[in-house]
Amino acid sequence: MERLMITGQVPLRGEVEVHGAKNSSLPLxxxxxLCRGQTVLHNCPDLSDVSAACEILSYLGCRVEREGRTVxxxxxxxxxxxxxxxLMREMRSSIVxxxxxxxxxxxxxxxxPGGCELGPRPIDLHLSALRKLGLxxxxxxxxxxxxxxxxxxxxxxxLSFPSVGATENILLAAATARGRTVLNNAAREPxxxxxxxxxxxxxxxxxxxxxGVIVIDGVETLTGCEHRxxxxxxxxxxFLSCAACTGGDVRxxxxxxxxxxxxxxxxxxxxxxLECGADSVRLRAPxxxxxxxxxxxxxxxxxPTDAQAPVMxxxxxxxxxxxFVENIFESRYKHAAELRxxxxxxxxxxxxxxxxxxxxxxxxxxxxxxLRGGAALVAAGLAAEGTTVLRDIHHIDRGYERIEEAxxxxxxxxxxxxx
Ligand code: EPZ
Numbered sequence: 001m002e003r004l005m006i007t008g009q010v011p012l013r014g015e016v017e018v019h020g021a022k023n024s025s026l027p028l029x030x031x032x033x034l035c036r037g038q039t040v041l042h043n044c045p046d047l048s049d050v051s052a053a054c055e056i057l058s059y060l061g062c063r064v065e066r067e068g069r070t071v072x073x074x075x076x077x078x079x080x081x082x083x084x085x086x087l088m089r090e091m092r093s094s095i096v097x098x099x100x101x102x103x104x105x106x107x108x109x110x111x112x113p114g115g116c117e118l119g120p121r122p123i124d125l126h127l128s129a130l131r132k133l134g135l136x137x138x139x140x141x142x143x144x145x146x147x148x149x150x151x152x153x154x155x156x157x158x159l160s161f162p163s164v165g166a167t168e169n170i171l172l173a174a175a176t177a178r179g180r181t182v183l184n185n186a187a188r189e190p191x192x193x194x195x196x197x198x199x200x201x202x203x204x205x206x207x208x209x210x211x212g213v214i215v216i217d218g219v220e221t222l223t224g225c226e227h228r229x230x231x232x233x234x235x236x237x238x239f240l241s242c243a244a245c246t247g248g249d250v251r252x253x254x255x256x257x258x259x260x261x262x263x264x265x266x267x268x269x270x271x272x273x274l275e276c277g278a279d280s281v282r283l284r285a286p287x288x289x290x291x292x293x294x295x296x297x298x299x300x301x302x303x304p305t306d307a308q309a310p311v312m313x314x315x316x317x318x319x320x321x322x323x324f325v326e327n328i329f330e331s332r333y334k335h336a337a338e339l340r341x342x343x344x345x346x347x348x349x350x351x352x353x354x355x356x357x358x359x360x361x362x363x364x365x366x367x368x369x370x371l372r373g374g375a376a377l378v379a380a381g382l383a384a385e386g387t388t389v390l391r392d393i394h395h396i397d398r399g400y401e402r403i404e405e406a407x408x409x410x411x412x413x414x415x416x417x418x419x
Contacts, residue, residue: 003419004390004404006381008363011285012248012410015213018236018255019045020069020229022399023306024191026093027168028198028229029053030075032177033204035059039224044071045232047333047400052091056083060101073224075104082109085143091117091398095123096165099148102135108146110137110166110198117370117395119330125166129157133173154179154218162187162299167214171195175204178217186214189300190259194230201225211299214417219375231279233259234306240283241310242407244272245317245383251275251282262303263375266311268293270318291357292322297328309335309376317383318357326351335373338366342380342388363388368395378403391419 020043028051032039044050046069053388054064054071061079065072081101088094091115101108112113113121127137127144133152138145154177159166165340167187172195174181186192186206188210196209202225205217236255244267257264257276264281273285292315297305305328315322316339331354336346345356363386368374374396382387393416396403404414 001391001419002393002416004393005415005417006363006388006390007413008382008384008386008388010382010411010413012243012250012382012407012412013244014412015237015251015253016233016298016406016414017253018239019043019193019233019401021050021194023164024133024194025050025228026053027096027172027191027195027226029057029071029073030097030100030196031172032057032196032224033062033075033078033104034172035075035222035224037074037076037224039073040226041071041229042069043228043229044069045401046399048394050160051091052087052094056087056094056097059084059087059144064281075224078104081105081107085111088113088141091125092121093165095126096146096168096172098126099130100154102130102146102148103152103173103176106148106199109143111143112143117334117373119129125159125161125163126169129159129170130173132157133170135173137325140402149216151218152177154181154216156162156182158184159186163181164189164191167192168195171199171206171214171216174216174218175199175206176220176222179218181216181218183214183216184211187299188212190230190233198225198227201227231255231259234304234372235404236281236303237263237307238310238379240267240281241314242379242382243283244270244285244289244314247285247287248410249253249284251280253280255279255281257281261344262301263307263311263367266303269293270314289314289318289357290317291318291322293395294323294325296325299328303328306372309330309372310379312336312355313339313379314382316346317356317361320357322355322357324353325354334369335376336374338369338373339375339380341366342384345379360385362386365389365391368392368416371399375400375403378414382407382414
């Protein structure tokens with residue numbers, strides 16, 4: 001096992017590039033299954049979740065080559081329609097392969113994705129929509145046996161909640177269905193737009209992505225194309241929070257500032273000065289951060305749930321009490337107990353977290369509880385007096401490319417070593 005050793009109280013200064021979005025790469029890799037021939041994805045981050053998705057593609061019979069941040073997928077050899085339990089368990093978001101495999105192969109077999117650190121991760125919205133598109137789905141001892149008689153059929157769909165994953169599965173299943181699908185209350189995240197752009201470049205007919213209503217006119221076949229993955233807005237928010245926590249001055253580069261519209265006002269409210277360029281955001285932190293009145297996680301374009309933990313690390317050091325309301329996931333405050341071990345004053349009441357800022361955090365031995373909770377502990381460790389030993393960092397490696405190598409050029413004293 002590996003751990004990160006972090007010695008804090010160094011204000012981060014300089015520039016850092018942000019890699020491609022994990023939450024765009026994964027549905028794009030699934031979308032490649034739909035396409036004949038070769039798909040080339042650029043700016044695909046080197047993350048364990050991306051490796052897991054590539055393993056699934058190889059298992060299905062695709063040829064997958066990775067050259068740095070470029071992934072080349074050829075589906076000529078596609079010969080399987082099932083995803084083994086071991087691979088499904090490795091990454092719960094593998095459920096996004098369901099729509100693509102079923103649409104391309106006419107059948108699909110996957111196990112139920114396990115729950116995760118954020119609480120149960122139901123897929124009822126995915127299954128009910130796919131059934132309405134004509135996919136027969138049998139749920140047997142934790143597995144999903146799916147089959148469609150010929151192509152799926154377009155239809156009117158309305159999501160009771162703008163689920164990101166369900167929207168992606170619907171786009172993937174409806175892209176080659178017979179006829180028109182109208183999806184109401186679709187998720188509007190930038191990753192949805194990125195997926196629709198890719199599918200349209202492969203020959204799909206999708207309009208309205210990024211809005212609440214998406215119209216998909218099914219086509220017979222899709223042909224692979226070249227595509228560049230959008231920047232990871234959550235990694236950008238995380239690096240900005242590290243700058244805010246340490247009283248630093250950091251420019252994050254190769255980002256899409258518009259994708260951060262839900263997050264930047266919170267940093268401003270905390271007293272940070274922000275400067276947006278065409279593909280960069282600079283954050284200059286104040287001597288002492290101010291508390292933020294309330295942070296309510298919402299579907300895009302609201303404040304993203306994935307940024308809640310990293311921003312809580314900054315709030316833990318602010319002057320005053322900040323109120324967080326986590327509206328998206330049931331239990332997404334596991335990092336609070338670890339932050340308390342570093343001296344943070346955080347009170348949890350259901351979906352509400354009251355964070356009473358303290359003047360200083362202290363290095364401690366802490367454990368990553370999940371991907372973004374782990375990132376929050378990195379930010380806190382960079383600000384804390386003394387040394388923080390951070391364990392279970394495999395959680396962080398799911399969504400951040402060698403986070404210590406990204407932060408060290410900014411002055412961070414952070415090293416990865418064997419535990
Ligand atoms: C995606 O998860 C992201 N993951 C998550 O990022 C992100 O937090 C989430 O969207 C919200 O933005 C990927 O893209 C791989 P949802 P997803 O379906 O698709 C409930 C990270 O840190 N729900 O929008 O699973 C669900 O329980 C990860 O990078 C149902 O009830 O999110 C949750 O409470 C964490 N039934 C809420 O909706 C369903 O069928 C949001 O889920 C589906 C979801």
